[in-house]
Amino acid sequence: MTKAIQSSLEFARSHHDRFLDELHEFLTISSISGDPVYEKEMQLAADWVADRLGALGLDRVELLPTAGNPVVYGEWLNPDSSSPTVMIYGHYDVAPVEPLDEWDSDPFAPFLRGDNLYGRGSSDMKGQIMACVAAVEALKLRAEVPLNIKFLIEGEEESGPSHLSDVLTTHHELLESDFCLNTDAGMVGPECPSITYALRGHMGCDLHVVGPSSDLHSGAYGGVVQNPIHVLSELIAGFHNEDGRVAIPGFYDKVREIDEAQRLMLAKVPYPEEKFLMETGAPFLWGETGYSPLERTIVRPSLDVVYFEGGSLKGAIPSKARAAIGMRLVPDQDPKEIYEQTSNYVRESLPEAVTWKLEFRYGFPAILVDVNTPWVDALTNALEAVWGVKPALIRIGGGIPAVIDLKENLGIDSVMTGFSLPDANLHGPNEKLHIPTWKRGVDALIHFFYNLADLQDQ
Numbered sequence: 288m289t290k291a292i293q294s295s296l297e298f299a300r301s302h303h304d305r306f307l308d309e310l311h312e313f314l315t316i317s318s319i320s321g322d323p324v325y326e327k328e329m330q331l332a333a334d335w336v337a338d339r340l341g342a343l344g345l346d347r348v349e350l351l352p353t354a355g356n357p358v359v360y361g362e363w364l365n366p367d368s369s370s371p372t373v374m375i376y377g378h379y380d381v382a383p384v385e386p387l388d389e390w391d392s393d394p395f396a397p398f399l400r401g402d403n404l405y406g407r408g409s410s411d412m413k414g415q416i417m418a419c420v421a422a423v424e425a426l427k428l429r430a431e432v433p434l435n436i437k438f439l440i441e442g443e444e445e446s447g448p449s450h451l452s453d454v455l456t457t458h459h460e461l462l463e464s465d466f467c468l469n470t471d472a473g474m475v476g477p478e479c480p481s482i483t484y485a486l487r488g489h490m491g492c493d494l495h496v497v498g499p500s501s502d503l504h505s506g507a508y509g510g511v512v513q514n515p516i517h518v519l520s521e522l523i524a525g526f527h528n529e530d531g532r533v534a535i536p537g538f539y540d541k542v543r544e545i546d547e548a549q550r551l552m553l554a555k556v557p558y559p560e561e562k563f564l565m566e567t568g569a570p571f572l573w574g575e576t577g578y579s580p581l582e583r584t585i586v587r588p589s590l591d592v593v594y595f596e597g598g599s600l601k602g603a604i605p606s607k608a609r610a611a612i613g614m615r616l617v618p619d620q621d622p623k624e625i626y627e628q629t630s631n632y633v634r635e636s637l638p639e640a641v642t643w644k645l646e647f648r649y650g651f652p653a654i655l656v657d658v659n660t661p662w663v664d665a666l667t668n669a670l671e672a673v674w675g676v677k678p679a680l681i682r683i684g685g686g687i688p689a690v691i692d693l694k695e696n697l698g699i700d701s702v703m704t705g706f707s708l709p710d711a712n713l714h715g716p717n718e719k720l721h722i723p724t725w726k727r728g729v730d731a732l733i734h735f736f737y738n739l740a741d742l743q744d745q
């Protein structure tokens with residue numbers, strides 16, 4: 288295998304320029320999924336991916352239609368059925384580009400400056416898709432590599448609602464795989480490759496509080512009715528204790544306490560307090576005592592009021608007030624149960640002078656991927672072969688919907704990594720891709736695929 292992998296690595300290196308030219312072309316398509324204005328571009332991007340997978344010489348490439356944007360599917364199956372099957376997940380849609388005036392160049396006219404390629408989608412995640420394509424092309428040279436590959440590239444990751452789960456249900460058999468490779472999770476730093484194994488869950492609800500039946504003249508009624516804004520503010524102020532813990536009874540009942548080994552592992556991740564201060568622009572950090580900022584964002588749950596509405600400037604006592612609440616959940620916390628606890632808390636806390644309704648909006652649990660699998664080993668060894676250091680095993684505070692969809696519908700875990708750096712400005716102006724890191728990423732993927740193929744002989 289050593290000679291084979293060498294020729295694949297050499298092939299990829301001697302074709303970097305062509306791969307990057309292709310990425311350049313892919314980046315010129317303004318595939319912003321959240322906006323109907325870009326409907327044509329969405330189709331263009333899907334066709335572009337299908338054509339590119341077709342050019343790889345896959346056995347089968349097709350667009351799987353959805354009620355929204357199509358999902359691009361492509362497969363390369365090895366006749367030897369004992370080969371592992373890896374699904375390569377990606378999304379061809381990109382985030383919106385506003386505010387446009389903060390971009391130094393046109394987001395859809397990719398622009399190389401120094402080591403970075405600037406453009407919307409360069410890191411998130413057209414560049415990552417092209418790294419996978421380049422690695423598979425380099426691998427395909429060697430027909431004897433025993434591996435089954437299924438590409439699944441969706442077009443609704445950056446905007447809701449995604450129809451990915453419909454596709455997973457409808458094409459269940461076609462998409463069956465041993466696990467999924469998701470390169471949308473990025474890395475900790477240029478010299479610190481990463482494997483993400485946990486994501487926090489999310490529960491969102493809206494709290495409506497109603498006092499008088501209509502807005503009231505504060506001259507005539509000020510002093511006799513309770514103001515819903517005051518009531519809601521008081522409730523919100525009580526959501527956290529003085530030590531920064533969420534005050535809702537039962538909220539922490541199922542939260543697993545962080546152990547020493549985890550704590551040591553997280554302490555090695557280069558994410559100090561100063562970095563949080565710099566990224567947030569806040570003058571001072573806040574949160575649950577007894578945990579580092581990184582621990583608070585990934586292994587501890589959190590609660591935030593993300594929207595507040597009520598009243599007007601006309602001087603009346605408002606009839607109603609509303610707050611949207613978002614909670615980030617950790618493994619074993621059940622979104623429905625947390626919703627019930629919140630509901631009980633509101634019932635106990637609010638005075639009789641108002642009525643209220645807590646509306647459940649969405650909820651999905653946290654994901655914890657088993658790291659003791661041959662796939663994670665294969666990726667660990669691949670990243671170490673290229674970077675010379677073991678990858679950091681990390682957890683992230685946000686969620687990746689596709690990871691949950693694949694687990695729920697196909698029962699498979701996602702191995703999450705990626706080659707975008709923390710300063711890549713994902714979703715912001717001047718998004719960029721660090722080309723030297725991307726090239727190392729292509730090498731690492733080639734190693735990864737060969738490591739997976741080796742599993743068959745074991």
Ligand SMILES: [Zn+2]
Nearest residue numbers: 411412444471
């Ligand atoms: Zn993404």
